[in-house]
Amino acid sequence: MLRPNRGAQVPTAGADDIRVLFELRSALECEAARYAAERRTEKDLDRLRAVCAESRERVRHGGRFPYRLDIDFHDALLLTARSPRIAEQARLVQQQVILLRSQLPDDPA
Numbered sequence: 001m002l003r004p005n006r007g008a009q010v011p012t013a014g015a016d017d018i019r020v021l022f023e024l025r026s027a028l029e030c031e032a033a034r035y036a037a038e039r040r041t042e043k044d045l046d047r048l049r050a051v052c053a054e055s056r057e058r059v060r061h062g063g064r065f066p067y068r069l070d071i072d073f074h075d076a077l078l079l080t081a082r083s084p085r086i087a088e089q090a091r092l093v094q095q096q097v098i099l100l101r102s103q104l105p106d107d108p109a
Contacts, residue, residue: 012103013100018100021093021096021097021100022097024093025090025093025094025097028086028089028090028093029074029077029078029090031081031083031086032077032078032081032083032086032087032090033077033081035080035081035082035083035086036077036080036081036082039080039081039082040080044076044079044080047076047079047080048073048076048077048080051069051072051073051076052073054069055069055070055073067101071094074090074094078090078091
C-alpha cells in the first residue's frame with residue numbers, strides 16, 4: 001500500500017482478517033470446484049492428477065509439502081472450472097494470502 005510522504009508498506013492483518021480472507025477463498029474455490037466437476041475433460045483430470053502425484057511423491061520422500069505445488073493445484077482447479085471471473089477473484093485473494101505469508105518468520109509446513 002502506498003501512503004503519501006510515507007512510502008510503501010506491506011499491509012498487516014490480525015486473526016479475524018486472516019479468517020475472513022480464508023472464508024472468501026474457500027467460497028470462491030468451492031464454487032470453482034463445483035464447476036470443475038461439471039466441465040472437466042480428461043486433459044484437465046490429467047493435469048490435476050499430475051500435480052497431486054508430484055505432491056505425494058515429495059511428501060513420501062520426507063520432503064516438506066512444497067507451497068508451489070499447492071498453488072499449481074489451485075491454478076489447475078481454476079482452469080478446469082472455466083470461470084474467468086471466479087478465477088480472477090480467487091487469484092486476488094490468493095495474492096493477499098501470499099503477502100500475509102511473506103510476513104511470517106518461518107514458512108509453515
